Amino acid sequence: MTQLDRVEEVLHSLTRDHPLGVTAQETADRLGLNRSTVSRYLNTLTRQGRAVKKPGRPVCYLPAIRRPLRDEPSIIHPEEPVPEEEFPSVAGGSLGPILQEAMAAVMYPPNGLPLLLHGETGVGKSHLAQTLFRLACKQGRLTSDAPRISFNCAEYAHNPDLLMGQLFGVKKGAYTGASSDRPGLVERAAGGMLFLDEIHRLPPAGQEMLFHLMDRGRYRRLGETEAERTVSLILIGATTEDPKSALLPTLLRRFAVRLALPPLRERTSEERESLLRLFLHRESKAMGTALSITPECRRAFLTYECPGNTGQLKSDIQTACARAFLRRLHRREEEVTLLREDLPDTAAAALREYQTPEETKPGPNSYPSPEISRPSNLYETLIRRERELDERGFSPYEKIRQLQEELARETEKPYKPWKEEDRLIDDSLMKLIRETIAETTPPLQGQAAPHLLAALGLHLQALIKGDRSPDHPPLPLADKLPSASRQAACLLADRVKKRFSITLSDGEVDLIALLLSPRNSAPAFGEEAPVSVLVAAHGESAARSMAEVANALLGEERVHSVDMPLTHPPDAAFKRIREKVSGVNRGSGVLMLTDIGSLTTIGEAVSRETGIPIETLSDVSLSMVIDAGRKSLLPGRSLASLTEAVRRSSRPEKEKEQGLPDSHRVIATVCLTGEGAALTLENWIRERILPAHPDVRVRSVSLEPGNSPSPLLEHLADRYRLVAVIGTVAPQLNGIPFIPAWELLQPEGPARLERLLETTRPDPSPEEETPQPIQVGEITSLAEAGLSETAVHLNPRLFCRIMEEAMTEERPFLSLDPDRELGLWIHLGLQIDQILQERITGENHIRETPSGKIKEGDSRHREAWYRILDRLSERLSFVFPPEIAAELACLSHTPQNC
Numbered sequence: 001m002t003q004l005d006r007v008e009e010v011l012h013s014l015t016r017d018h019p020l021g022v023t024a025q026e027t028a029d030r031l032g033l034n035r036s037t038v039s040r041y042l043n044t045l046t047r048q049g050r051a052v053k054k055p056g057r058p059v060c061y062l063p064a065i066r067r068p069l070r071d072e073p074s075i076i077h078p079e080e081p082v083p084e085e086e087f088p089s090v091a092g093g094s095l096g097p098i099l100q101e102a103m104a105a106v107m108y109p110p111n112g113l114p115l116l117l118h119g120e121t122g123v124g125k126s127h128l129a130q131t132l133f134r135l136a137c138k139q140g141r142l143t144s145d146a147p148r149i150s151f152n153c154a155e156y157a158h159n160p161d162l163l164m165g166q167l168f169g170v171k172k173g174a175y176t177g178a179s180s181d182r183p184g185l186v187e188r189a190a191g192g193m194l195f196l197d198e199i200h201r202l203p204p205a206g207q208e209m210l211f212h213l214m215d216r217g218r219y220r221r222l223g224e225t226e227a228e229r230t231v232s233l234i235l236i237g238a239t240t241e242d243p244k245s246a247l248l249p250t251l252l253r254r255f256a257v258r259l260a261l262p263p264l265r266e267r268t269s270e271e272r273e274s275l276l277r278l279f280l281h282r283e284s285k286a287m288g289t290a291l292s293i294t295p296e297c298r299r300a301f302l303t304y305e306c307p308g309n310t311g312q313l314k315s316d317i318q319t320a321c322a323r324a325f326l327r328r329l330h331r332r333e334e335e336v337t338l339l340r341e342d343l344p345d346t347a348a349a350a351l352r353e354y355q356t357p358e359e360t361k362p363g364p365n366s367y368p369s370p371e372i373s374r375p376s377n378l379y380e381t382l383i384r385r386e387r388e389l390d391e392r393g394f395s396p397y398e399k400i401r402q403l404q405e406e407l408a409r410e411t412e413k414p415y416k417p418w419k420e421e422d423r424l425i426d427d428s429l430m431k432l433i434r435e436t437i438a439e440t441t442p443p444l445q446g447q448a449a450p451h452l453l454a455a456l457g458l459h460l461q462a463l464i465k466g467d468r469s470p471d472h473p474p475l476p477l478a479d480k481l482p483s484a485s486r487q488a489a490c491l492l493a494d495r496v497k498k499r500f501s502i503t504l505s506d507g508e509v510d511l512i513a514l515l516l517s518p519r520n521s522a523p524a525f526g527e528e529a530p531v532s533v534l535v536a537a538h539g540e541s542a543a544r545s546m547a548e549v550a551n552a553l554l555g556e557e558r559v560h561s562v563d564m565p566l567t568h569p570p571d572a573a574f575k576r577i578r579e580k581v582s583g584v585n586r587g588s589g590v591l592m593l594t595d596i597g598s599l600t601t602i603g604e605a606v607s608r609e610t611g612i613p614i615e616t617l618s619d620v621s622l623s624m625v626i627d628a629g630r631k632s633l634l635p636g637r638s639l640a641s642l643t644e645a646v647r648r649s650s651r652p653e654k655e656k657e658q659g660l661p662d663s664h665r666v667i668a669t670v671c672l673t674g675e676g677a678a679l680t681l682e683n684w685i686r687e688r689i690l691p692a693h694p695d696v697r698v699r700s701v702s703l704e705p706g707n708s709p710s711p712l713l714e715h716l717a718d719r720y721r722l723v724a725v726i727g728t729v730a731p732q733l734n735g736i737p738f739i740p741a742w743e744l745l746q747p748e749g750p751a752r753l754e755r756l757l758e759t760t761r762p763d764p765s766p767e768e769e770t771p772q773p774i775q776v777g778e779i780t781s782l783a784e785a786g787l788s789e790t791a792v793h794l795n796p797r798l799f800c801r802i803m804e805e806a807m808t809e810e811r812p813f814l815s816l817d818p819d820r821e822l823g824l825w826i827h828l829g830l831q832i833d834q835i836l837q838e839r840i841t842g843e844n845h846i847r848e849t850p851s852g853k854i855k856e857g858d859s860r861h862r863e864a865w866y867r868i869l870d871r872l873s874e875r876l877s878f879v880f881p882p883e884i885a886a887e888l889a890c891l892s893h894t895p896q897n898c
């Protein structure tokens, strides 16, 4: 067992008695080690996701509930059976009871009861209808060849005659264009199931015909006057609207069973977990290859906000898989791995919230196409195209660019909420927006993306419904927006005024222009324009090729270049750089990457002459160019900070070539060959000791027989802080402790090395020395951040939202100090997570809590906790074990009470 594992084990055992967390000192006391060593181990465990550092003072640690991430296979193989395809009916799942009620309606003798499903888009109404049909066939309620007809009433909503004709059939001549007798869907669904989606789009006459059918089982084709036809079918209607306001009361009454499907945000984490598993399995099958997902992607999919509900979750998972598949094709890897860079923006945002700005950089391959509705043969198409491009001799970069385009084309259909903007947004308003944009010169084609139009439509609709335009001040940067966008915005404002009698304020017009501006064409509101990156290098095409590769990887023309053939005189180079800098500068200056340091002076001279701020970094390499391009994408980067960031990250690369930074501590492992024992020792130390000492490096070194001095060891001792030499042969090296290999491998060996590392450690981090009490207002975000790091099944955001509401009312009864309250939130969140985990896996871990020691506590506290748990129970469909309220009441007290 490694030292790190021991610390983790002790953490687990200590927190049984201290469920709010333990300090580094307490852990160190138990282990008999010194506090700062243990503190580093605890930080390492936290970094590895095996412990949670509880925000607040004193800093406490809790073991993370990590079983699912470790135990559950993170690799899915295509040959594995796809998990439960039906509605997840796991314990606590909110859809289980709905499915049961719906089934009861379908099975009701003799013909089933009409069923109305309502809920937001993507919650699974159509899916439930399909499931019901399958189950009805399975249970013999319908025959195996019974028809299942699905019809979306929105499709023909603009033409009521056609719509009703589709549904009930027509008699020749019933309306202009009805040239022959035609049966309708009602007839075709006889003996089976008719699913009417968006049923509220049926015109009133259609709704009346429908309730007649529901009442009597009779109907007439459109235009028929003779005797009615009879039909027996199971009718299921669905709507995203509130049925009470969207349907005629007479029709609504005929739906004996009305079921609301909850949005994804109100469902339990178990359901989300099983949906994730299901969709990943399906993708793995579709790709025909193993699929693995990193814990952070998994966390993102389990927690991000998904306004399009299950439909969006599915579509986002498909998008991510398609991107990962593309990368695998390109890199010829064995399996497909979902990485953070594959996540659609919406899901990645869930991770980004907890990161430093540096970490939020977009990946090098931010593929296009935000959301997709993937055709089933997408993966085959990509493989085929890749082969074709290979055969045609395309370069790897060109190939990936082409494939990205292919992916974008295949997946360009955005997810439903936007596709159906006509339903969400008034038809005439959408039409007005489209027409206006089409008329601008030059046309704003790029901006006519459906999601953008829909966003604009929704925005305007809200203004129109509210009957006024808020009085924004004009945007400070409005005059820098492209003229086509401004022209479109003014025209649109004019037309909105005429059509809807509402005057848009100047600020509003600016906002619309901004919305219609191409990405990056203008600084966003309150944002600086990005710094431009220019590569200047000697040779015919060195600069251009580096810029091309970087741009291909970045997916946009981010890096500019100037080639300076050696035959050109120096003043020609100056002129070309000056012209280029003036052309590419967008107001925030230029970072120039050059091949030789002397070009720095050209940068300075150009800057003096043009007034454009220029920073120069020399020794340009391809990775530096890519890095600079990528970092320049980050909003809010100043020239100085970009330069510093690129300088910093290009440093290690050079250092790798030459060795290590001088300040690094080094352990040398030695043997006669430098490859046998030395390598084994190196790996052993790397694994067991180094995780807690990230600044230490290990180097294996060979020693000459006969104990002659080793130049490499001397170099290491000279250049770095050589902490110890460990090996099978003692070297001749004064002043450096030598630990024989056998000694290190004894039980006390690691402790000796630890001590050495302790005494040679540079200054401790100031982090732990500046305790800052936390404020009540910080609890929600800190708890959410803490739980997001560790909780696997719990949706931290939903949990914290409910807790926040509950605590606002209960705080006066509990009067906890903020630190303690935060601890209790995390404690409770992790408890729920653990119980959910047990439910999902069926494992039953004995919860070791201090419950045995719980005193009765204050009844006022207990009552308050009961009320909080009730709220959580209701919203999370979760039943708490009875002892939790008492435990929390006890923990709410000062420690002496418990």
Ligand SMILES: Nc1ncnc2c1ncn2[C@@H]1O[C@H](COP(=O)(O)OP(=O)(O)OP(=O)(O)O)[C@@H](O)[C@H]1O
Binding pocket: 085, 086, 087, 088, 119, 120, 121, 122, 123, 124, 125, 126, 127, 128, 197, 239, 240, 275, 278, 310, 311, 312, 314, 416
């Ligand atoms: N429980 C589920 N299990 C598996 N897939 C599901 C589930 N619920 C929904 N889906 C999938 O999510 C997508 C959207 O679901 P569905 O079309 O049924 O939603 P909806 O409520 O009918 O949406 P809309 O109102 O926009 O028509 C579908 O591809 C569906 O297969």
